[in-house]
Amino acid sequence: MESKVVNDFLKIYNRTEEDLLQPDQLEAKGVFSGEKEFIEFAEKDYNTDKHWAFEIKKEECALLVIDMQEDFVNPSHPMCVPEAYRMVPRIKNVIEDCRGLDIPVIYTAHTIAEDCSAGFYQYWEPIKNGAIKEGAPGADIYSGIYPLPNERVIRAKHAYCSFAGTDLDYVLRNLGVKTLIISGTLTNFCCESTARTGYFLNYNIVFGEDINATDNALAHEATIRTMRRGFARVLTAEQIKEVLQEGDTIHQNAVRSRETAAV
16 A cells, blocks of 8 residues: 555656656665655655754844735735734744844835736736735735834835845845844745745745745645755744744754764
8 A cells, every 4th residue: 555645646746656666767775765765755855854954043143024014914905814914923922032132133025016017917916906016005014013113124025035126135244144034924925935045145044834824724835845855944933932042952953863863
């Protein structure tokens, strides 16, 4: 009887068991032998937190609060993401902790206008009808987590990625930031796009498992799995707070466990 992972693979790719490569065709000695083991290996890797990858040092961090705007968070607004609304208390706690530790908190606001709409009007009917319109009240940061007067807000953000066409990278480098803590909405659009670009720009990425939210649970989980496997350390809000306040024992333990396993 095949495992659920293998059965799901066969179903999604419209394959039969006979299509899978055999051990004499596909092998990495000591890792997997044949495509069935390869599928299991990949599944395990998507679920393995690589906390040994880098150490989180609070003096090198910045918290990015991505697109937590009225139109995306307020339940009475047209593009509300219910999970983004529900996670406000958690993200607020992380914001307050970062402020108390002198860790920069940087907000972004996704805004669209007629002359910078790209394909958004075609993909998103609410945006075509005025949601997140540049300069409109609904495009402003959600009132429950509003930035302090001295906190940077990237308001000229017209794409999913917070780095695209903005001064975010200049701001971060000027602050000496090396590690980005990603929070906000939507997990699989603006948050994931920002995390990917940040990684490509050589920042360490911490992706908040429960302080990023989207409108589909499977899409959220897909991003978390991808981040975990090759882009970021995935941590909950409580883990992030603990690491920033008390030091990165999660990293230290992971390094020790990996070294022990290698012996």
